[in-house]
Amino acid sequence: MRAHTNMRLPVLGALGALLLAVQACTKELLQVNDPDIILDETLKASSAAGAQGLHNGAILRLEQATAGTQGPDALFVFGGLLTDEWQSGDTFIQRNTMDQRIWDPQNTFNAGPYRNLNRVRVLSEAAINALRQYKPVPATNIGRMFAFISYVQALMGEHYCNGTPLSDLEGTNVVPGQPISNDSMFGLALANADSAAANLGGGDSAKVAQLIQVVRGRALLDRGQFAAAAAAVAAVPDNFHYDVEYSIASGDNQSWALNASARRYTLGDAEGTNGLNYRAALDPRIPNRRGPDRIFDTAFPRPVDRQGIWGRESSIKIASGIEARLIEAESALKAGDATTWLTKLNQLRGAAGAALLPVPVDTSYRPVAGTLLAALTDPGASVPDTLRIKLMFRERAFWMFGTGHRLGDMRRLMRQYGRTEAQVYPIGPWFKGGNYGDAIQMPVPFDEQNNPNFVKCTDRNP
Amino acid sequence: MISDEPFFPRWSWLNNMRLRAAIGASGVQPGTTDALRFFSPGIARIESADNPVIIFSALGNTKLKPERAREIEIGGEATLFNSRLNLNLTYYNKRTSDALIARILPPSAGASVSRFENLGAVVNRGVEILADARVLDKPNIGWDLSVSAGYNTNFIADMGGVPPIIGTTTRQITGYPINGWWQRPYTFSDTDGNGIITANEITVADSARFVGYANPRWEIVYTTGWDLFKKKFRLLALFDHKTGFYQLNGTERIRCESRLNCRGLVDPNAPLSEQARVVALRETPSRTQWGFIEKASFVRLRELSMTYDLPQRWARMFSASRLSFTVAGRNIWKSTPWSGMDPEANYFEGATGIVSNFQTAPPPTLWTFRLNVGF
Numbered sequence: 086m087r088a089h090t091n092m093r094l095p096v097l098g099a100l101g102a103l104l105l106a107v108q109a110c111t112k113e114l115l116q117v118n119d120p121d122i123i124l125d126e127t128l129k130a131s132s133a134a135g136a137q138g139l140h141n142g143a144i145l146r147l148e149q150a151t152a153g154t155q156g157p158d159a160l161f162v163f164g165g166l167l168t169d170e171w172q173s174g175d176t177f178i179q180r181n182t183m184d185q186r187i188w189d190p191q192n193t194f195n196a197g198p199y200r201n202l203n204r205v206r207v208l209s210e211a212a213i214n215a216l217r218q219y220k221p222v223p224a225t226n227i228g229r230m231f232a233f234i235s236y237v238q239a240l241m242g243e244h245y246c247n248g249t250p251l252s253d254l255e256g257t258n259v260v261p262g263q264p265i266s267n268d269s270m271f272g273l274a275l276a277n278a279d280s281a282a283a284n285l286g287g288g289d290s291a292k293v294a295q296l297i298q299v300v301r302g303r304a305l306l307d308r309g310q311f312a313a314a315a316a317a318v319a320a321v322p323d324n325f326h327y328d329v330e331y332s333i334a335s336g337d338n339q340s341w342a343l344n345a346s347a348r349r350y351t352l353g354d355a356e357g358t359n360g361l362n363y364r365a366a367l368d369p370r371i372p373n374r375r376g377p378d379r380i381f382d383t384a385f386p387r388p389v390d391r392q393g394i395w396g397r398e399s400s401i402k403i404a405s406g407i408e409a410r411l412i413e414a415e416s417a418l419k420a421g422d423a424t425t426w427l428t429k430l431n432q433l434r435g436a437a438g439a440a441l442l443p444v445p446v447d448t449s450y451r452p453v454a455g456t457l458l459a460a461l462t463d464p465g466a467s468v469p470d471t472l473r474i475k476l477m478f479r480e481r482a483f484w485m486f487g488t489g490h491r492l493g494d495m496r497r498l499m500r501q502y503g504r505t506e507a508q509v510y511p512i513g514p515w516f517k518g519g520n521y522g523d524a525i526q527m528p529v530p531f532d533e534q535n536n537p538n539f540v541k542c543t544d545r546n547p
Numbered sequence: 548m549i550s551d552e553p554f555f556p557r558w559s560w561l562n563n564m565r566l567r568a569a570i571g572a573s574g575v576q577p578g579t580t581d582a583l584r585f586f587s588p589g590i591a592r593i594e595s596a597d598n599p600v601i602i603f604s605a606l607g608n609t610k611l612k613p614e615r616a617r618e619i620e621i622g623g624e625a626t627l628f629n630s631r632l633n634l635n636l637t638y639y640n641k642r643t644s645d646a647l648i649a650r651i652l653p654p655s656a657g658a659s660v661s662r663f664e665n666l667g668a669v670v671n672r673g674v675e676i677l678a679d680a681r682v683l684d685k686p687n688i689g690w691d692l693s694v695s696a697g698y699n700t701n702f703i704a705d706m707g708g709v710p711p712i713i714g715t716t717t718r719q720i721t722g723y724p725i726n727g728w729w730q731r732p733y734t735f736s737d738t739d740g741n742g743i744i745t746a747n748e749i750t751v752a753d754s755a756r757f758v759g760y761a762n763p764r765w766e767i768v769y770t771t772g773w774d775l776f777k778k779k780f781r782l783l784a785l786f787d788h789k790t791g792f793y794q795l796n797g798t799e800r801i802r803c804e805s806r807l808n809c810r811g812l813v814d815p816n817a818p819l820s821e822q823a824r825v826v827a828l829r830e831t832p833s834r835t836q837w838g839f840i841e842k843a844s845f846v847r848l849r850e851l852s853m854t855y856d857l858p859q860r861w862a863r864m865f866s867a868s869r870l871s872f873t874v875a876g877r878n879i880w881k882s883t884p885w886s887g888m889d890p891e892a893n894y895f896e897g898a899t900g901i902v903s904n905f906q907t908a909p910p911p912t913l914w915t916f917r918l919n920v921g922f
Contacts, residue, residue, distance in 0.1 A: 203657030
């Protein structure tokens with residue numbers, strides 16, 4: 086009996102090995118699915134769901150590009166360092182040089198925000214193609230994607246030097262873009278706003294339509310077409326806002342993470358002579374708190390100033406009815422109609438605008454919730470209306486703090502209102518040593534030199 | 548064994564000699580997903596709820612091929628002087644076609660940071676020499692010496708139609724080594740003679756120039772051993788010598804640029820060259836790191852050990868046949884022109900293949916005390 090078993094075992098073993106060898110020749114055993122990646126063919130196979138996933142992916146990319154990434158930091162915070170909104174409380178040289186207005190294309194944090202803005206554009210384009218093919222209804226989803234492209238192009242035109250390439254992807258090939266001027270970038274933003282407006286329909290269409298109107302008004306304002314900008318936003322109600330949202334799962338709001346949490350950014354307060362007093366004003370639009378702890382960089386012991394607008398999961402308004410009224414006010418001022426200008430500004434203030442003010446994230450911030458803004462009085466005419474322009478841009482800076490508007494506004498003050506760099510940007514000694522540099526916009530990152538069409542910025546004009 | 552052939556002359560000092568030659572080929576596969584264009588799942592906050600999303604994750608490269616290397620090796624071995632000297636010499640020439648390299652993608656493409664591409668061809672050629680000598684061999688004393696040296700030349704022979712790959716401090720360009728250091732050079736002169744270098748005393752070149760190799764061209768190991776006191780005491784020393792390469796002194800760079808506590812910045816008596824590299828980095832528009840890419844050559848006493856055979860009677864106390872005591876040290880001494888803490892205080896950046904020196908700890912000095920018991 087035992088001898089019989091001994092003979093059968095090797096035979097069974099050989100048969101088993103043979104079966105395994107045959108099985109190994111089939112694709113099924115060798116083909117392993119990686120659950121972490123989604124291939125093109127899988128995405129196409131999932132059709133409508135895939136298209137919706139790409140649409141939602143573009144929303145994530147927009148959240149990341151605006152205020153959802155750190156190290157390299159997102160545009161709203163990193164671009165805000167170059168302005169008077171934020172100061173570097175950090176030891177990282179990348180943040181320090183940006184805060185000091187050092188023109189440094191090799192700053193290794195430059196590529197991140199520029200790449201992320203383009204990721205919004207490229208993924209939105211992919212989503213448009215997929216939505217048209219697999220899920221054309223509601224059309225507003227397609228319109229939203231065009232609006233995102235328009236929005237990021239306006240941001241790029243405002244933040245970066247002239248000569249900004251937009252490359253494209255064809256399969257696995259990069260189609261290198263040619264350098265584009267800021268004005269052409271605003272032109273592209275307007276063209277994509279037109280495409281967005283032509284693709285509306287469905288439950289969310291009113292909100293997307295208003296987003297498009299504000300972005301169009303913004304791009305027109307950037308081009309100096311004030312009356313057209315005001316007309317573009319006329320139908321946008323005061324209480325409209327289009328938000329980028331954050332959560333622990335999708336990513337923290339970095340205006341909270343880098344400032345209130347990590348203390349690597351500190352709220353600007355009359356930075357470099359020309360900066361606005363975002364902290365000391367104790368304005369209900371920017372509730373804030375000083376210290377008692379210090380900024381992250383222990384070599385420069387100064388208390389950290391925290392903003393109280395946003396917490397970890399707070400949304401950020403990227404376009405709003407507030408912006409629409411401010412565009413109208415500026416248009417009126419430009420047309421010499423100071424009465425309409427002041428009316429529009431005061432429309433947002435006082436009890437009528439109370440609902441537009443942020444609610445501080447907790448009771449430690451000042452001013453406390455419920456504090457109202459007093460109505461503004463006309464500082465009066467001056468040549469060339471310096472006081473009114475100053476007030477206009479202060480209102481924009483406070484209402485739209487930390488939302489990627491300030492750098493474009495500072496450049497406009499030079500480009501459209503004849504101010505000099507020394508009148509607009511932080512100047513003089515920088516608080517960690519040395520003097521402020523001469524950067525008035527962000528450079529196209531050094532990594533872009535891997536685009537054969539790009540050498541460097543065409544110019545650094547405002 | 549050529550020395551055994553009838554035509555080979557018979558020399559008393561040559562014990563034997565062997566010649567050899569080899570040709571071989573090998574390959575390196577790209578990663579399993581390196582060629583694929585793919586998307587990844589994620590989560591976005593939309594209308595106050597977390598929603599599943601798909602984002603473009605990797606550009607891929609459908610043209611990606613395995614890296615293939617073909618190598619020719621020619622060499623020989625010889626034993627001389629009554630087997631007291633062994634020599635080993637090898638010449639190799641390796642041509643790697645379709646070398647895999649992570650290419651930085653232009654950010655305007657809105658894609659991944661980099662992807663793998665095949666370079667046309669990379670050449671590695673060099674010589675390896677091993678000399679092993681028993682210099683002194685007497686009943687009371689002995690001395691042996693070994694030198695193992697390797698010299699390497701590495702360069703990109705052909706980019707295969709791929710444009711130069713431009714990094715902040717490194718580049719991949721035909722005719723130059725892989726991951727070679729590139730930076731804009733500068734000259735300086737203390738024109739006002741005040742001992743302080745300022746930005747207007749520095750002239751920075753318009754474009755980046757090749758600085759040097761990122762990996763050692765010469766790697767030499769010297770080993771020597773002494774047997775003393777009737778060969779009861781053995782002293783062994785091993786020296787590592789690496790030269791012909793540069794490294795970015797990232798630790799010093801960040802101290803000068805951000806921490807603001809490096810000597811070149813805070814000490815007015817610092818050498819002019821040290822001041823100049825700080826000023827070039829901090830105060831010129833180029834922000835050049837040229838002065839921080841330093842020669843990283845070094846000689847290091849890698850190991851030193853002393854072993855003493857203890858008396859037999861001591862061994863017998865442990866019922867052992869042999870007893871010895873060893874004191875060994877590792878990384879005990881070094882000589883280097885490197886201005887930082889240690890040229891070996893570095894880490895290997897897997898994604899780029901570049902060795903970096905940035906706030907990393909040097910290899911520690913270790914001492915070992917060991918009692919060896921043989922039964």
